[in-house]
Amino acid sequence: MPLKARVGIIGLGTVGSGVLRLLAQQGGFFSSRLNIDLTVSAVSARSAESLDTAPAGAYRTTDPMEICARPDVDIVLELAGGCEGPLAWISAALRNGKHVVTANKALIAAHGPELFPLAAKYRRVLAFEGAVGGSIPIVKTLQESFVANDIDGMACIINGTCNHILTEMTDRKIPFLDALKEAQALGYAEADPTLDVEGMDAAHKLAILAALSYRKFVDYREMSVTGITQITPLDLELAGESGYAVKLLGVLEPGPDGNLFAHVYPALLAKGHPLASIHGVSNAVFVKGSAAGSHILSGPGAGGLPTASAVVGDLIHVCRQMGNNLFSEHTVNCMPREEKMQLVPIGALVSEYYLRFTLNDIPGAIGEIATLLARYGISINFALQKVLPGRAGVTILILTQKSRELDVRDALAKIHTFPFVAGKTQLLRIYR
């Protein structure tokens, strides 16, 4: 007897239409080889034009809430995006006994603590592979393949827009705003790019990866989140000359007392690091499992078809879970709000730093800076003084040895009182 599952789809944008295409292409295989018969029984979309693309026989509506209540829907795919609507729809769907698949990272990051316990209560699956890293199977890997591992650390490139902009800025030495405008023209950046370029989208995804890795709720609002708007082509050039690439990273590392280091910032990566060669809109996760060792998973971080691939993968996963009586693993690792991990403040970091000073060109400036850094216990790995064509004053680059971030910040505050300092100092962390 094949398993019959009736699917309701909310949203027929690029992901939703990708899902319809994949179901049409692969439906025969699902039926003949996996013994799973899928029917799209109901669809909601905002426009009549979109609804016209729904499969024959599917109920059509502009009201997503209808999809979540219909008795002929077993599994709801929430592919509309946004937060408030989807929270209401998914909650209703779970209460009505439906399994749910979503690719909505903002929703899972913010409302996971309500939604996962709700799914567990009604013994339904809430699957979300497409929420992080597009078609990269990182959610399944953390929940299933690495189930016997503690996660010793993670660094990830999980915002394709930022990675694309940084790649273009590096390769073509163009400023951030020019690269952003091009990315918008290419459709790689939104009209309002704030969520991406300020790092908040990466923070949403990092919070989800943290919850999967450490099995407690991690609140992205408590992270230190720095985007890429302050990165200049000069930084990328100086970093490159020193053997580093600059990437926007989400970083996880277990800290003392069961706390977690979980922050988003642009970081220098030695060019030999596997993440340093992830270019353009690609995403990648570098994850260290206590038993499995160090792994890289990389691929397209977004896009209609890659995300649809993840959604349909989840859909089949849900079908396979429908018959069993275990709590689904997709409900167990994201915990209610009370089980929240405390974050290690980013100021507690001990790291190597990239410091770029902009100074008036007076004799002895580099000496005074080095002396002051030494007074704060900060040793120097590499120092370079340059007069740059077309740039007033002098640029000094210092790469520090491992130092406490609080010491570095204190030292910078002191240095900024020096009369020869002509501009804001750029501080970037080096990820090893």
Added chain:
Amino acid sequence: MPLKARVGIIGLGTVGSGVLRLLAQQGGFFSSRLNIDLTVSAVSARSAESLDTAPAGAYRTTDPMEICARPDVDIVLELAGGCEGPLAWISAALRNGKHVVTANKALIAAHGPELFPLAAKYRRVLAFEGAVGGSIPIVKTLQESFVANDIDGMACIINGTCNHILTEMTDRKIPFLDALKEAQALGYAEADPTLDVEGMDAAHKLAILAALSYRKFVDYREMSVTGITQITPLDLELAGESGYAVKLLGVLEPGPDGNLFAHVYPALLAKGHPLASIHGVSNAVFVKGSAAGSHILSGPGAGGLPTASAVVGDLIHVCRQMGNNLFSEHTVNCMPREEKMQLVPIGALVSEYYLRFTLNDIPGAIGEIATLLARYGISINFALQKVLPGRAGVTILILTQKSRELDVRDALAKIHTFPFVAGKTQLLRIYR
């Protein structure tokens, strides 16, 4: 109600003891958060010393067949290796209604066509994530995450021994035999390294990946399999100077008439290719999904704990499948022998080639070779003539444009009749 599963383990070598360690470490988590209570109820090993390491209360025997028959075993982990014994044990276990987890690539590649239908007949799971790429989650990715994809192609580094040897030969310009001896001393190569260095171990794994990707049986005995024993430091140096790394690759590509290109050979990879930076014993799979796009998964390709991580991941997977009535996806993609894919012969390849000629130093030799290649329709991308210190005669390197392999081989046969040819010509393929 928690799910209770009783585990029988065959083999307590590095993987088996790794599994015991992970079960001890993670058992509390499995029980409290996944609702799965695992007990090791029976263990077999060849030596009494090994059996002493079994958990208290577990039945101990030196006869693996006992494990497969005991009523207090629900899931058998076959971690002994070899082929004949495991085939008999796993067959018996499935017939006795037990699920099976194995990391035995030779067995799955050779006997999958008997074992998977048997598992399906008795509605039991036969899981084998650890058989390919150690802890890299490639089996799960192909079977589950990419279930909505056709696989447009794959290239993989799936033999850590060969990759380690090639890395050392490249970095330190040492000959194959020296690198092999070192690898043996380090435990990275077997006392009899034939299976690894001649490429057959990679062929076993490639056959498994092919069956997962194309859902039909692929016979590794029909592949063209070339190992790395004929690669010289000179090849690695000339390739490196031209911007390439040399890796032992397994390559899959759909061919005409539903046939499959599936062969193992050392290939040149442009240094920008993500597989070119996979060094040492690491493994990596580059896979192109029709919807998901291009992905890389990399990590430790072998080793006790990484493989144990994959085995315990499979064990939890089996537990989750125990309650449902679908055929497990772990039984459906490897098909019986009758559904065999025909292979595209490697001679049908159209590729760029690396050709290294060893010639007596006579005027006009390079001209004669170029002229002859042209007569066979083979155009040249790059040519280099070098007199190498300590090497008699002259070395000529030619990188061809895209050419038919049969034409290249015909041309080489002709060239080998030239009186000034002083040694065998090295032919390597360039993977794009």
